[in-house]
Amino acid sequence: MKDDSLDPMIRDAYAIAAQPERLMKLLTVLQKPAADNESDLQPHFANVTELLTEIDPSVGDDFSTYARDLEGNGDHLIPPDLSLNRTMTVLSVDDQIFKSAHLVLGQSIPDWLFGVDGESHAQVEKLLEEPGKAGPAIVRLYVDRDDDRGVLFAAQSSGEDDISLDFRVMRLRWHAVIGSAFAQSLELTATEEQLAEHLVNGLSVTEFAAQRERALGTARNQLKALLRKLGIGSQTELISLYAGFSNAFAMAETNDPNLLPPRSSHQLTLADGSHLPFEIYGDPKARPVLYLHATIDGAYLTTRQQDAATGQNLRIIAPWLPFYAGSKMANTGLAVVDEFVExxxxxxxxxKIKRCSVVSARVAAPYGMAAIRSHPNRFCGLVMAGAILPAGEDNDFSHLAMGYRAPLRLARIAPSFVRLYFAAVSTMVRRGKSMAYFKSIYGESTADMQTLNRPDVAELMQRSMKRTFEDGYESTAQQAILTASDWSKWCRKLEVPVTVICGAEDRLAPPDMVEKFCDRYGFNLIGPLPDVGSLAIQQVPHRIFSEAAKIHMD
Structure with missing residues (x-):
C-alpha cells in the first residue's frame, strides 16, 4: 500500500466536521485493516473531534431530537394490552396481564372488567361517541373477579367504520421532584400529597388506610377533601391531572434544564475528593441489587424495568460507569476496571449493604465480572443481560455489525478515532439523524429496532445522553476501548455464580459464541431467547431481575 493511501480516509474524516452523517461512509472504509500505518490517522481524528466540538459546542445540552428522529415514533404506539370492538368483543389481549381474567378472542368481556362504579363505562362511552378524537382517557380495569384494586390503563379509540378501543397499561409513576412541584402548585397538605402519590402509583384507598394505620372511612374522607380541593370528581381525574402536569413539567425541562436537578440523584464523595454518581430505585427495605448500565442507556431505568425489579422485591442501586455524569478516574482502559470496582x-x-448480587447490561460485563472475582464476599453473583465477549488478539470483530466493528478494531491502534466516532454520533443525534447510527449497530435485529422505537426507551435514551456526553466523549470512548480488550482474566477462578441471558437476535454477541463462552468458563446460559436481541435489559427485564433474585445472599 502506498504512503498516500490514507489520504481518502483523511479527507473522509475531515468531511465529518461538516456532515457528521458521513461517519457511516468512513465506517464502511474502515471495516477491514487497510495498512500498517493506520495509526498515522490518529492526529487527524483528534483534530476532527475538536472541530466538531467548536462547530457544534452543545455537548450534553440537548438531545430532544432523539425521540423525534426514531422511525415511526410520531405515529407509532406499542401494541395495546387489550383491544375491543364497539360491542366489547375481544380483538387482542395480553395473556400475561389478563392471565386470571380468561379473556377469549372473539368473545365478550365479563361485566366485572370495568368495575361496578360506572366511571370506566362512562369514559369508554365517551371515546366511542367521538372515535379518534376524544382521549386518550385513563380508565381502571380489573384483571379478575376478586381484584379490588384494579389496574390503570390509557384508553384510545381508533378507526371510523370498524371502531376499536385500545387499552395500554399506564406506566406512570410518582416522580419525587415533579410530585413536589405538583403538590406545591396546588397547595396540597402533606397528607394530601402522600395520598396523591399513593393513587398515582396505582394503589388503592384501602391500602393507603392500612399503610397509615387509619380507618378506611378516614382515608375516604381525605380523598373526598382532596378531590373537592382540586375541583375534580374521581381518582382517575386526579391521575389524569398529575399525568398532564408531569408531561408539561418534562417538556419544560427540555427547554430549561434548571427545572430538574442537573446532577445525579445521589453522589458519593470519595477519600481523594472524586465522586461516584448513582441512582436508586425501590423500597429501602427490599433486597439490594447493583445494576451496571450499558453505553447509551445510562443509570436510569424505565418504568417497565422498575416494575420488574419491584415485582421481585428488589432495590436497584445504579452507579454511573467511569467518566459518565461528570465523574473522573485516574486510569483508562483495563486499569480503570479495578479502580471502579473499589x-x-x-x-x-x-x-450499609453487606452483600448484593450484580446485573450488568452488555458492555458493563467486565466491571461486573471483576467485582465478583475481586470481592466475592460483597458481590454474591452476576447476571449478564446481553454480553460482550473478551477480545483476544486474534479477534477481528468480523461477527459484529458495522457500527461496532470499525470503532473496536481502531480502538486498539487509534483510540482518538473512538472519540471522533462518538463526537459525530452525538452531533448526529442533536441534528435529528440518530437512526443511521442505530441501524449500523442494531439494524439486523427486528427486536432491537422495535425496542428503540418504544416511547419509554426513547425518553430514557434522551435523558441518559445528557449525562453520557456531559463532559465530552471519554465515557463512551472508555467503553469502546474496554470492549476491544481481552478482559478474560476476570472470568477465571470465580467463587460465585454467573448467569448469561442471551437473545436469539443478539448481533453483538451471537448465540453460538455466547454458548462457547459459557462452556469455557462454566457459566449458566439462559437462551437464546426468541424475539430478544442485544437490548435484553429493555426487552425482558422481568426475566433478568428474577434471575438476580434467585442468587443466594449467604
Missing amino acids: RLVHLLDQL
Whole structure:
C-alpha cells in the first residue's frame, strides 16, 4: 500500500466536521485493516473531534431530537394490552396481564372488567361517541373477579367504520421532584400529597388506610377533601391531572434544564475528593441489587424495568460507569476496571449493604465480572443481560455489525478515532439523524429496532445522553476501548455464580459464541431467547431481575 493511501480516509474524516452523517461512509472504509500505518490517522481524528466540538459546542445540552428522529415514533404506539370492538368483543389481549381474567378472542368481556362504579363505562362511552378524537382517557380495569384494586390503563379509540378501543397499561409513576412541584402548585397538605402519590402509583384507598394505620372511612374522607380541593370528581381525574402536569413539567425541562436537578440523584464523595454518581430505585427495605448500565442507556431505568425489579422485591442501586455524569478516574482502559470496582465497594459501605448480587447490561460485563472475582464476599453473583465477549488478539470483530466493528478494531491502534466516532454520533443525534447510527449497530435485529422505537426507551435514551456526553466523549470512548480488550482474566477462578441471558437476535454477541463462552468458563446460559436481541435489559427485564433474585445472599 502506498504512503498516500490514507489520504481518502483523511479527507473522509475531515468531511465529518461538516456532515457528521458521513461517519457511516468512513465506517464502511474502515471495516477491514487497510495498512500498517493506520495509526498515522490518529492526529487527524483528534483534530476532527475538536472541530466538531467548536462547530457544534452543545455537548450534553440537548438531545430532544432523539425521540423525534426514531422511525415511526410520531405515529407509532406499542401494541395495546387489550383491544375491543364497539360491542366489547375481544380483538387482542395480553395473556400475561389478563392471565386470571380468561379473556377469549372473539368473545365478550365479563361485566366485572370495568368495575361496578360506572366511571370506566362512562369514559369508554365517551371515546366511542367521538372515535379518534376524544382521549386518550385513563380508565381502571380489573384483571379478575376478586381484584379490588384494579389496574390503570390509557384508553384510545381508533378507526371510523370498524371502531376499536385500545387499552395500554399506564406506566406512570410518582416522580419525587415533579410530585413536589405538583403538590406545591396546588397547595396540597402533606397528607394530601402522600395520598396523591399513593393513587398515582396505582394503589388503592384501602391500602393507603392500612399503610397509615387509619380507618378506611378516614382515608375516604381525605380523598373526598382532596378531590373537592382540586375541583375534580374521581381518582382517575386526579391521575389524569398529575399525568398532564408531569408531561408539561418534562417538556419544560427540555427547554430549561434548571427545572430538574442537573446532577445525579445521589453522589458519593470519595477519600481523594472524586465522586461516584448513582441512582436508586425501590423500597429501602427490599433486597439490594447493583445494576451496571450499558453505553447509551445510562443509570436510569424505565418504568417497565422498575416494575420488574419491584415485582421481585428488589432495590436497584445504579452507579454511573467511569467518566459518565461528570465523574473522573485516574486510569483508562483495563486499569480503570479495578479502580471502579473499589469505588463500588465504598458505595456498598456508604449504603450499609453487606452483600448484593450484580446485573450488568452488555458492555458493563467486565466491571461486573471483576467485582465478583475481586470481592466475592460483597458481590454474591452476576447476571449478564446481553454480553460482550473478551477480545483476544486474534479477534477481528468480523461477527459484529458495522457500527461496532470499525470503532473496536481502531480502538486498539487509534483510540482518538473512538472519540471522533462518538463526537459525530452525538452531533448526529442533536441534528435529528440518530437512526443511521442505530441501524449500523442494531439494524439486523427486528427486536432491537422495535425496542428503540418504544416511547419509554426513547425518553430514557434522551435523558441518559445528557449525562453520557456531559463532559465530552471519554465515557463512551472508555467503553469502546474496554470492549476491544481481552478482559478474560476476570472470568477465571470465580467463587460465585454467573448467569448469561442471551437473545436469539443478539448481533453483538451471537448465540453460538455466547454458548462457547459459557462452556469455557462454566457459566449458566439462559437462551437464546426468541424475539430478544442485544437490548435484553429493555426487552425482558422481568426475566433478568428474577434471575438476580434467585442468587443466594449467604
